[in-house]
Amino acid sequence: MLQPVVSKPKPLVQPPATHQFSSYRNRALFTAIDNTLLGDTEALEQFAKVVRTHRRQFLFGIATGRRLDSVLTILKRYNIPTPDVLITSLGTEIYYTSELFADIAWSHHIDHxxxxxxxxxxxxxxxxxxxxxxxxxxxxxxxxxxxxxxxxxxxxxxxxxxxxxxxxxxxxxxxxxxxxxxARASKGQALRYVANQYNIPLERTLVTGGSGGDADMLRGNTLGVVVSNRHQEELSNLSENEQIYFANGAHAWGILEAIRHYGFF
The missing domain is CATH 3.90.1070.10 (Hypothetical Protein Ta0175; Chain: A, domain 2)
Incomplete structure (x- = not known):
């Protein structure tokens, strides 16, 4: 059972017990939950299998508008591999590793x-x-x-x-x-902060989403992916962005399609 751990305040530097991963994890995959990771049971099972197979090659993260307690319930219910990083409450909270160390420095930063x-x-x-x-x-x-x-x-x-x-x-x-x-918080800003903590280049960071809450983390230098069951209006302005891949597959099928499209592994 995952339990939150209260960590001591620290400057905006490396998160606890994580930077040693960077020597062999030189890429990251972040996904939203609702209508992206969830929505098709078979697709989710296939995605979980891929994550477990390649686990040592990449950093696995979830970025969601949901609160931490809601995310933990979903991870358990759907047997989703435990992420290395959880970005919750729309980029306002960051937790590391299965011990769930809270990034207090990030909280101080966004409190402005x-x-x-x-x-x-x-x-x-x-x-x-x-x-x-x-x-x-x-x-x-x-x-x-x-x-x-x-x-x-x-x-x-x-x-x-x-x-x-x-x-x-x-x-x-x-x-x-x-x-x-x-103003200093969003999924995109939190994701970029985490990538910087792990020394993972944004151009090796695969990011998937399907609603307006995901827009700012899909923009920029990341390998952006929009699943086919997206909310049409909210992400329509991203279609002009050449760096964003619009998958034919829905839900987790779209993530798996993007992994192949980008040759992620």
Whole structure:
């Protein structure tokens, strides 16, 4: 059973007991969970088999909007190999190894200008937003259900938050979940921070996703993969990016297809 371990504050340097991997792990694979890794049982079993076969060759990570407790439940339920790194709550928390060392330095880094009480008060005035239950919220993530018929477009929400001088990142996933995190936090920023900790080049980092919450980790120099069952609107602007591979396969089939496409191993 995985148990979180409280680690002591440390400067923004190597995570605990991880840098020794870099001598033989010179590539990484990060995947989202919902509608990417999950969704097809047979595909997930095949993917897990590939991960176990090549385990010593690469760093395996999960990047998700879910909280840590939810991710651990899913890993156990679906018999997914234990990741080396978990990026949870939309890039606001990072945990290493099966002992789940929390990266306290990352928490300090993203805490800059984060005022969740002010944020909630400001958003009360917007229509079409209703707070998600407590178990979907976390210290650095404020989450709402988003009613597209009533709520302003995401661009307008961004503009409104800037007018209020709030330094945040707002993300819409699957057209119905609005998550707001500190400006320094996102799946993409957390992923790049982790790759740097392990000295793994971004061009050897395979990243897979399927919704708006994955957009910023798919951009840039990574080997980006969008599975075919993606949320069309939220990732449509990525189709012009030559570095992103749009798989024909859905769910984990799309990840396996991308592993072949990029000759990842």
């Amino acid at each position: 200008s984060w005022t969740p009480q002010v944020l909630r008060r400001v958003l009360e005035s917007l229509p079409g937003l209703s707070p998600q239950p407590k178990n979907e919220q976390s210290r650095f993530k404020v989450s709402y259900y988003y009613d597209a018929e009533l709520a302003p477009p995401l661009e307008d929400i961004h503009a409104f938050l800037r007018q209020q001088e709030l330094s945040v990142n707002a993300t819409l996933s699957f057209g119905q979940y609005l998550d707001i995190v500190p």
